[in-house]
Amino acid sequence: MSVSNSDVVAQPTSFAFSPDNLARAQTIIGHYPADRKASAVLGLLDLAQRQSGGWLPRAAMDYVAELLEMAPIRVYEVATFYSMFNLKPVGKFHIQVCRTTPCWLRGSDDLTQSCKKKLGIGLHEVTADGMFSLIEVECLGACVNAPMVQINDDYYEDLDPARLEAVLDALARGEKPSIGSQTGRQGSAPANGQKTHAAEGGGQAGE
């Protein structure tokens, strides 16, 4: 996330929702009272970001402002506030490495390092082929399976450098690596096997 306008980025001159996205946008706007259209700004910005290939050009923000009858600056405020909106182009796969305490204790620094080395880019940079971009973010709420990264909309958990590289390789090959824990555990179940007798005794979860 960068607020400063001095990071000059080639901006497209215009933006408009595709017919599909326009229909989605109307649905989102419909969730709110007619005189509170501005409430739809987050949803519409997200749509716009997806349509623009993972980042929000200024034209898209202006378009959303016009659609919602807001002053453009009010949309800029929202878009710059949330770290989920990218104001500069990102790679096809946007890697967000969680670096908050639990992940950090479990080795998130190593994940960042290995990404940098493997992809040959620094933080906030995009690979030359436009495939990957890398940033560090604060807690993504999957601490139980730390360390983890988010790539586009998916979480990859229980990582170490080797497992993360495997995921990246798979993505680069155009495959769809399985999401969630990369060690094969189910959800956030105990990492080293069952700790209760529930299964043996026929008890139910939550007992």
Add this chain to the structure above:
Amino acid sequence: MPKLTIDGIEVEVDPGLTVLQACETIGVEIPRFCYHERLSVAGNCRMCLVEMEKAPKPIASCAMPAADGMVIRTNTPLVQKARKGVMEFLLINHPLDCPICDQGGECDLQDQAMAYGFDRGRFHENKRAVQEKYFGPLIKTIMTRCIHCTRCVRFATEVGGVEELGATGRGEHLEIGTYVEKALNSELSGNMIDLCPVGALTSKPYAFVARSWELQKTESIDVLDAVGSNIRVDSRGREVLRVLPRLHEQVNEEWISDKARFAYDGLKRQRLDRPYLRRDGKLRPASWTEAFAAIAERIRGVSGDRIAAIAGDLMDVEAMFALKELMGALGSPHLDCRQDGAKIDPARRAGYLFNTTIAGVEQADACLLIGTNPRREAPLINARLRKRYLQGGLKVGVIGPQSDLTYRTETLGAGPETLAEIADGRHPFAEVLKQAKRPMLILGMGALARPDGAAVLALARRVAEACGMVREDWNGFNMLHTAAARVGGLEVGFVPEAGGRDLNGILDGAGKGEIEVVYLLGADEIDTSRLGNAFVIYQGHHGDAGAHRADVILPGAAYTEKSGTYVNTEGRVQQTRLAVFPPGEAREDWTIVRALSDVLGRKLPYDNLPQLRQRLFEFNERFQRLDAVVPANWGAFGANGAVDGAAFRTPIENFYMTDPISRASETMAACTQIYVLGEQGGDEQGMTGTNG
């Protein structure tokens, strides 16, 4: 009526007040940065923390509504500690550059740091630096000093009506700005400088000029529009260094327009500081004696019928009164103070005043704007309309050119036919006005300064009468003047006497040689090419259009250099005060007329200002009633007649240059470049205030 206890004092306050306001009613002062009476509550600076019984932690008093039974303490150790904590946080990223900061000496943060600041910082990391923003030619930014109170953001959005300023980013990276680099397009932007509690937004023209404590402060009146904003003129020696607003709830609240605030540098340029005489076709310096002698020489033997006088837009009542008396003594009936040729009917006072009063605008629920763009002609009246609009339920219809007035308007038509339709009830907006409880109309000079102006005036009167605008308790007929001198001139009778010529008649007469001598009392906005071969005496303070055409120039005083009476568009009588002396040999205007009268052998019967004013009061006792608005009786005015179909025009094309002072101002020229001609500037990008 909630009853609460503040520091052991029981107090009953109006419902809807906040705890902070309740504290103020009993004189308990609460420190604050983000809270401002005239803006919405933000509650983000946390400086106003107080202790409330039963609350687990201190509360922000600016955002907490006063409720019955509250027990508030503002002077406990906890409150002190909380405020000190807030101050310490605010100072973490605030630079210690007070010695080079223009806000120094009048800085809220500096003052409050004296009370709540710690004598050293405990933060040993680097302070953050924020890039300078470009806000246009009037506002200098040093955003590293910003404490994010968002007063400027709220002012621009709420009062200014230009939603261009915002807070982008978050946390440590929060910045105030426009995001897209551009100058703030508001006629009221200078007020943000006053609102800024720190030195983040300061005046660009005043940068590094003076310290607030070196300045002589003179309370005066602005004359660059007809609102009569109350101002304070800050000067040092013989120079006006800045102009600030003064509180007047009925007129300008606590704002002034950018022209009132920044045109002062025009007072130093192109000034007439000595008399001039045209010899061999060229203006050459002369002494007062020579100038007067030349006038006496030329006027001798000329019958009064062939002499005329036109008063300009910045003239004070005293000078116009003295010149009127002199013209009377010379036997001339040809006087006019309507130098734009507006067909105002001087006979009926209600017909040329802003009868609703400026504060009264807040009661209106429907408004018809006729040939006027209040945003350019009187930004503060426009701000009132916007304030009323934001309260909801105000319908505004416009007849004339379309423009963004910062509130929603409905364009009804372009010219007099639409006005006639409303008068006859044939237009749907007539119904809107009739249904309204307090309808008003504002008639601008764009509708009157035209050949059929008198008929338009009569039409507007018919609209007012037909739509129930004129009642015992309400007068919704308003004329919006563009000249500070206009109402004063009308009240003092600086209009054609019986058989006298008006502006057009004088100019025609001069062109044909029927008028031999024309006395221009600060009149620069007339078509001087129509003066023909007339002998032109120009009395004024700037070398503007009038002086260029003059045969004799008598150097007068600008509004900051004299004690003069002005009547604003409401009919409110106010006085300017002398802040600095006129330059060189220039003199206060009435004294010039008085001295000339002596040379002409028609000595006016006053030797000092009190004597003149006494005579003025005898002429019209209303001049005595300073700051009062005397309601005017309704009656017939205007002239029935045919109107032509031409559209109303905008009387002011360029808000920043309307008079000799603002035309001479470099600041106003820069504003014209950027806001009117649309050129973009921006020179200090990338700086942070921490640079050398």
